[in-house]
Amino acid sequence: MTTLHIAIIGAGMAGVTCARTLRQAGHKVTIFEKSRGLGGRMATRSSAFGSFDHGAQYFTVRDQRFELAIGTASGVCKPWSANAVRVLDPNGRVIEAGLPGGERHWVATPRMNDLVKFWGKPLVLDGNVLLQTRVMQLMPDRLKIGGWQLQAETEGGGQQVFAGFDQVILAIPPAQASILLKASGLGELAQPLTNVRMDPCWTLMLAYPQAVQPGLITLGPQWNAARSTHHRIAWMARESSKPGRERIERWTVQASAPWSAEHVNDTPERITGKLLKAFAEITGIRATPSHVDVHRWLFAKTAQPLGPSYLWSKEQGIGMCGDWCLGHRVEDAFISGLELALAVLQKR
Template sequence: MTKKPRPASSAPLVQRHIAVVGAGMAGIACARTLVQAGHRVTVFEKSQGPGGRMSTRDTEFGGFDLGTQYFTVRDARFEKALATSPGLVRPWSANTVRILDEAGRVVAASLPPKEAHWVATPGMNALLKQWAQPLDAAGALMMETQVIRMEGDKLHPERWQLQTEGPGASSRVYSGFDAVVLAVPAPQAHALLLSSQQGKALMPVLAGITIAPCWTLMLAFPQAMQPTLLHLGPHWNAARSTHHRIAWLARESSKPGRSAIERWTVQASPEWSERHLEDDDERVKAKLLKAFTEVTGIRAQPSHVAVHRWRYAQTTEPLGQSHVWDAKSSIGTCGDWCLGHRVEDAFISGLEMALAIC
């Protein structure tokens, strides 16, 4: 009588404690995947909330998506993840045009997009805030906490501990991590590894990544709320510009789920941002506001003018693979810069980073 083979038994999960540095799309996608696999995760973020370049700045006039303007959905895994947050993401009919010159002349209206442009509501950061909520509820989301050094755990040398700085230059050490994931821009990950003298196998890989900066201008025109004035300026809601200062303009109030007050987000070109990277805010405001007037023809005085500098905004030379994982040191890195500069690139990078650890 032939003996039936015994079914293979899966090995029990050995729970690991993993530190994720960065609460942008890559970091949150990585963290939530690790938690779903049964691991313990602690996320560190130097800002006040999750989002990264999917941040939204709230003002008395409404919100501004000061980084990512929209995203596309091409990967089935990203589509499945978005389905866990029904109603939070909506399509944006941007009515995008392309601007030819500094006089604001339109070359041609863009063809209808081949794929939907999506935004989170009521602001771009809403998606990651919801995805991060279980981490926050579990006390695993360390906001306003910047990791400044990595080193071996003093009690357990095979593990990691992280030195951090918080509000008011307060410092603290978190220990007992089996692995560390750096879900931050490549130059920041490289700098942290270099200053910590750790993860030397990763540093040559990170050194070749280039990411362009971007200055963002935010404008509000509440006078456009008058009953006889629906909006100011052009009839398009977004434009890709060849103006030497401006690369992108978007009417924030045209996005679904937003305040009706006329608001514009203007993103400077990478070249101009690089040349003026260290300029003070007032100088940048004046120059970009002048360019905005030239492109849109809007000469009204805005009631709100603010700028934000993204030192690392858009990848120009991506890594060409979804993540980097050094099993020997148990250190990994991920981010949109691994594959490109899109939101979906960041999601895939964080997801596949987590799968590599699992």
């Protein structure tokens, strides 16, 4: 078997799943990630009062392949008692309770990004994960016929060229993939991405350390998670209810897609004020939080998926994967990365 050297851009669920599958098949894989760690939207932000899963809040397990893979991460994934999730009207009144079929919610512990980090650890130990490295352009390799080299911006704003790749896989949002392909003179490969649409999301993080004082367990409602029909807020979750988390009362509040799109360019201060007001209206929690943070996801949730589980050009040696191919679930990202890796192995 000829050993290939494959570059994967993006270290979220899809990218790491693809990378680990190709590595297990005997190929060399190098991951490029613009952020400071692995996880993508399976993200966790730390604070002095505990952590916040400010990206994906949970995942479901429906595909047998995903179930088997989860089994390899013993102790990392645990069920979260959010099965009593409510659907609330704008005033916080319960419209519905429970989930169809009693489907379980799962989380990685002690942080949501720990599942991706667990699967990516062998690649990190190989020395083949380059963090804070943003790939700006793909170019034909000067020495390897039919190969690729990558021009990247590294930490501190420096420029570096990484060469010697047989294939390149883009495990990033479609808008970012399209920009990179067009900058590389490969605009024709971006054409299938034009109909894919991903909505933005503003996320608010709140901590109330007074809620762990003696005699006071929680503030406000006694449920752990809720979907909301309030025009500003789509989802709320009590982070301290998740297994393996810190006890201090913490909430993650995710704004609705239409409201986030309307206010996508607002300042963080303006967003914080508006979401705090809506949170108080829904939950009745009017205490001043000791910690407030906000994060904007420009590409948060797939509104219009691609359809196929991946894109692969054997001729160019370039592929694309992500949850956006199939939907918006963590499981969709896993399936996309896995099936692209299998296509690379079968069709090369």
